[in-house]
Amino acid sequence: MATLTKQGLCFWLLTLLACQLNAAEQRKRFDIKTPLWMQNIAALEVPSLRFEDGRARHYIEYCSGTLLHDVETSQPRYILSAWHCVEHYHDLSQALRVRFPHLGDGNAVYKARLMDSGGRIDRDWALLELSASIPEQQLSGLPLIASDPEKPATAAGFALALEQGKNRLSFDDTCQTQDSISWEHCVTSKGASGGPLVQTLDGTTGIVGVISQGDSQTLTISFPSTRLPQRWRQRLTL
Numbered sequence: 001m002a003t004l005t006k007q008g009l010c011f012w013l014l015t016l017l018a019c020q021l022n023a024a025e026q027r028k029r030f031d032i033k034t035p036l037w038m039q040n041i042a043a044l045e046v047p048s049l050r051f052e053d054g055r056a057r058h059y060i061e062y063c064s065g066t067l068l069h070d071v072e073t074s075q076p077r078y079i080l081s082a083w084h085c086v087e088h089y090h091d092l093s094q095a096l097r098v099r100f101p102h103l104g105d106g107n108a109v110y111k112a113r114l115m116d117s118g119g120r121i122d123r124d125w126a127l128l129e130l131s132a133s134i135p136e137q138q139l140s141g142l143p144l145i146a147s148d149p150e151k152p153a154t155a156a157g158f159a160l161a162l163e164q165g166k167n168r169l170s171f172d173d174t175c176q177t178q179d180s181i182s183w184e185h186c187v188t189s190k191g192a193s194g195g196p197l198v199q200t201l202d203g204t205t206g207i208v209g210v211i212s213q214g215d216s217q218t219l220t221i222s223f224p225s226t227r228l229p230q231r232w233r234q235r236l237t238l
Contacts, residue, residue, distance in 0.1 A: 027159060027162065027170040027171060027172050027187055028170060028171055028172070028173065029162075029168060029169070029170050030102050030168060030169035030170065030171070034169075034171075035205075037142060037198065037205045038102075038156055038169060038171065039100065039102060039103060039138075039139055040066055040067040040139050040140075040141055040142050041064060041065070041066050041067075041100075041156050041157065041158075041169055041195060041196065042064065042065045042066065042067060042079055042098045042099060042100055043062070043064060043098070043099045043100075043101055043158045043166065043167065044061075044062070044063040044064060044065050044079070044081055044085060044096065044097070044098055044128075044194060045060050045061075045062060045096070045097040045098075045099070046060065046061040046062075046063060046085055046086055046088075046089050046096055046097075047060060047089065047091060047094040047096075048060065048061045048087075048088035048089055048090075049088055049089075049090045049091060050088050061085055061086075061088065061089075062158070062160060062166060062190075062191050063081055063082065063085035063157075063158075063191065063193045063194040063195075064081065064156075064157030064158050064191065064192050064193065064194045064195035064211070065079040065080060065081035065085075065098070065128065065194045065195070066079065066080050066081075066141075066142055066195065066196040066207055067079055067100075067134065067139050067141040067142065068080055068141045068142060068143070068144070068207075068236050069140060069141035069142055069143040069236065069238070070141065070235060070236065071143075071235060071236070071237070071238065072235055075133035075134075075135075076133065076134060076139065076140060076141035077129055077130040077132070077133045077134070078115070078127055078128065078129055078130075078141075078236070079098060079112060079127070079128040079129075079130065080125065080126075080127060080128075080194075080196070080207065080210060080225075080236075081125075081126045081127075081128060081193075081194030081210070082124045082125060082126060082193050082194035082210050082211065082212055082223070083117045083118045083119060083120065083121070083123065083124045083125055083126045084121055084124055084193065084212070085126060085193055085194045086114055086117060086126050089114060092113075092114075095111035095112065095113065095131070096111065096112040096113065096114065096128055097109050097110070097111065097112070098110040098111070098112050098128070098130060100134075100139070101158075101167045101168065101169070102168075102169055103138060103139075104138075110130045110131065110132060110134070111130070111131040111132075112128040112129060112130050112131060113128065113129055113131070114126065114127075114128055115127045115128060115129045116229075116232070118223070121212070121213075123223065123227075124210065124212040124213075124223045125210050125223050125228060126194070127232060142196065142198065142205065142206055142207050143204065143206040143207070143236060143237055143238040144206060144207050144225040144226075144228065144233060144236045144237045145199065145201060145204060145206030145207065145208060145225065145237070145238070146208065146225075146226050147177070147197075147199055147208035147209065147224065147225075147226075148199060148201050149177040150177075151199055151201070152173065152174055152175055152176055152199075153173075153175040153176075153177075153183065153186075153197045153198060153199045153208060153209075154171050154172065154173040154175065154197070154198045154199075155171060155172050155175050155183065155186050155187075155188050155192070155195065155196075155197050155198075155211055155220055156169060156170070156171035156172075156192070156195050156196060156198065157169070157170070157171075157188065157191060157192025157193070157194065157195025157196075157211060158170070158191045158192060158195070159188065159189040159190070159191050159192045160189065160190050160191035161189040161190065161191070161216070162189075165189075165191060166191065170192075172185075172186055172187045172188070174186070175197060175220065178219075180224060181209075181212075181221055181222055181223070181224060182219065182220070182221055182222075183197065183209075183219070183220045183221075183222060184218060184219055185218055186214070186218065186219065186220040187214075187216070187217065187218065187220075188211050188214045188216070188220045189214070189216045190216070192211050193211055193212065193213075194210060194211060195210075195211045196208075196209070196210065196211070197209035197210070197211065197220075197222050204238060206225075206238070207225050208222075208224065208225055209222030209223060209224050209225055210222055210223045210225070
């Protein structure tokens with residue numbers, strides 16, 4: 001019976017992984033026809049440390065983030081991501097690494113430091129500052145805007161479930177509002193955490209939420225951009 005139970009568990013896990021992969025495959029991939037605003041989405045590599053069974057385990061947390069438009073300067077250098085991506089970032093001597101794989105020089109790596117965060121999962125946001133500004137002619141960043149529940153949104157990020165997902169941006173542009181934080185028909189997966197939910201309203205394309213959690217199939221939970229602290233919304237909202 002124990003053997004059958006293990007076999008059943010293995011079958012269930014394989015089925016679950018297959019379902020998640022099939023769902024992730026529904027995501028579109030970044031290409032030359034993709035809206036230009038997606039170039040502002042970054043791949044993050046976070047040096048992390050966790051203690052398991054009394055032992056320290058070092059690993060890299062792969063997440064996504066978005067370059068923000070700064071109304072106070074023409075040189076954007078802030079990245080919006082999710083708190084749970086930096087939850088186990090403890091060694092401040094190691095810089096966070098930020099890449100824009102879809103730009104001309106896809107191998108360029110920017111260092112960043114953690115500026116601020118929500119500090120817990122129900123305030124799942126984090127703000128990073130790049131060590132050097134990205135030239136304005138390359139990227140201008142996206143502003144924060146309030147969402148319109150009547151319009152679809154696009155969830156974008158670097159989904160690890162996809163082939164080359166760590167280096168190739170993918171997205172789902174059919175996300176529909178379920179409530180203030182939940183989006184249905186919205187496929188995301190591990191690695192896309194911290195990426196944006198984006199809408200274009202009255203001619204302005206902006207971030208309405210940060211990808212926080214999901215079931216890797218149809219439901220995505222976000223942290224709304226309107227709930228960011230006023231000290232940051234003032235600077236990052238048009």
